[in-house]
Amino acid sequence: MPDILKPRDAKDVEDAVVWALAEGKTLEVAGHGSKRGIGRPNQSDITLDLSALSGVTLYEPEELVLSARAGTPIAEIEQLVAANGQELAFEPMDYGPLFGDPQGAGTIGGVIAANLSGPRRIKAGAARDHFLGVTAVSGRGETFKSGGRVVKNVTGYDLCKLLAGSYGTLAAMTDVTIKTLPRAETESTVMVFGLDDTKAVSAMAEAMGSSCDVSGAAHLPVQVMGDLQGLLGEQPVTLLRLEGVVPSVSHRLSMLAALLKPYGLVETLGEESSRSIWRTIRDVRLLADAAYQPVWRISTAPTKGAALAQAIASETGAAYFFDWAGGLIWIAIPKSRDAGADLIRRSVIQVSGHATLIRAPAAIRAAVDVFEPQDEGVAALTKRVKDSFDPKGILNPGRMWAGV
Known part of the structure; x- marks a missing residue:
């Protein structure tokens, strides 16, 4: 058999896992590999490449729901929903720039498996909060479904929450369903200059506690600003993002600027510059x-x-x-x-x-430990969950913790 298995559909994925079980082989579950550098080094015999499982299978903008095969590029999904005035509210980051790879290479399955979310998490939640349904193949070689195509779904166990953030160690997802939301008409960012870290945190806390409905709050010390100095200057800057319809953003912008004026010099960024800088923050380009x-x-x-x-x-x-x-x-x-x-x-x-x-x-x-070390009780629970889904340990073995 080749070192890479590239299934064409969900049935091929099931067949690949069944074959690996029979042959005593372990599988690296991957899409386009944009997050391969996260976690402990690959210890698998063969790569199960899911990149061919691509394409949106259902999109109903009026119902705020989208289903896609796990290998569908996240950039393709974002482009599709943007054309319909919608967005993925959890604002998934793109790890490509941080690893020196091209941007836009991540897949929707990878986003869910890593539970990615960007600056808007403080308002909209993480990827798992927008994850409605899944079809996947467990390490037992069994295809299963969880959730559905509606926001309020109470059928069976909520396995979506379990799979989100599991980095492919429990199952190979073949199809996922996520929630979409209307995209903000515009955005703007309030900037406060010259604050040290402690004062910046206080300013952000006050902004978050106000009625201004802040959707992003970040602080950039001078040493990380790099090319942004041309836009932001040579002082530390604290950034607060506002999104919504134009009249609302304009009103809240005035409110927030007045609220933060005691902290220091306050200026604002318009829509285009605001979107650019929050993408930079989201993708950790700094x-x-x-x-x-x-x-x-x-x-x-x-x-x-x-x-x-x-x-x-x-x-x-x-x-x-x-x-x-x-x-x-x-x-x-x-x-x-x-x-x-x-x-x-x-x-x-x-x-x-x-x-x-x-x-x-x-x-x-x-x-070293890549993920947070677990205490004895949590580690035992993690092992039991892994054994339930993947008793032979063939899916991404040791990706998160040694022996799991």
């Missing part, structure tokens, strides 16, 4: 520079994010920025043998957060 090789994604309480990032940076010289009003820290560590894993794990435990190593050489990803 840390794409290869000079900072290991990149971590840290989640914690927004009130603790500033101190956490500063503590790590003071010991490592790391570059970082904040999203989700300070609750998400993207941090790049200068090249090191362990990617600063011990320091980051110790620091994150102190603030009850969690960290994922997103970008690092394979040797580092094999030597």
Whole structure:
């Protein structure tokens, strides 16, 4: 058999898994491979390439629902829904730029498997919150369905929530159904200049607590701004995004600017510049520079994010920025043998957060915990879930944790 299996349809996927079970082979479940660098290095015998399972199978804009085969490029889906005045509200990021790959290579199956979401998560939720239904093949070689094509679906167990974020370790998804939502008519961004990390977090908290309905809140220290300095200047900048119909955005823009005026110099970005900068933040292009090789994604309480990032940076010289009003820290560590894993794990435990190593050489990803280490009870539960779906451990073995 070849090192790559490329099924043409869902039945081929089932046949491939059944064959792997019979032959004692393990499978790397992949689409276009844009997120192959996330997780522990591949330990599989053969790649199950799902990229040929492509195409939208159902789209009903008036019902706000779309179904597509798992290998459908996310760029194709976004283009389709945009043409109908809609969007994927969870704003999935594109990992291509961070890994030095072309943008737009990700698939809808990969987006769901990694539970991707962008800056709008603070308002709209993550990918799993928009994941309505799935057809998939388990590691037992059995095809199963979960959910449906309506938002309020109560049939059976909600396996969609379980598969979202499982990185292909439980099942190979062949078809997914997601919710779409109307796209905002316009957007604008309020910028506050010159704030340190702590004051920026306070400003973002005040904005999020207001009636301005903020859909994005980020803070960029000077050291990560790079090419954005031509647009934003040479001071730290705190960004608050507003979306909606023109009269509403205009009114809320005035309200938010007045609210944040005590913090410092306030200016605004128009629609085109606003969309551009939030795509840059969404795709973590600010840390794409290869000079900072290991990149971590840290989640914690927004009130603790500033101190956490500063503590790590003071010991490592790391570059970082904040999203989700300070609750998400993207941090790049200068090249090191362990990617600063011990320091980051110790620091994150102190603030009850969690960290994922997103970008690092394979040797580092094999030597350190990529995903947040699990305590004994959670690890046992994870193993039982894995055994239920994939008792022989043939799907993406060890992708998230060793032995799982």
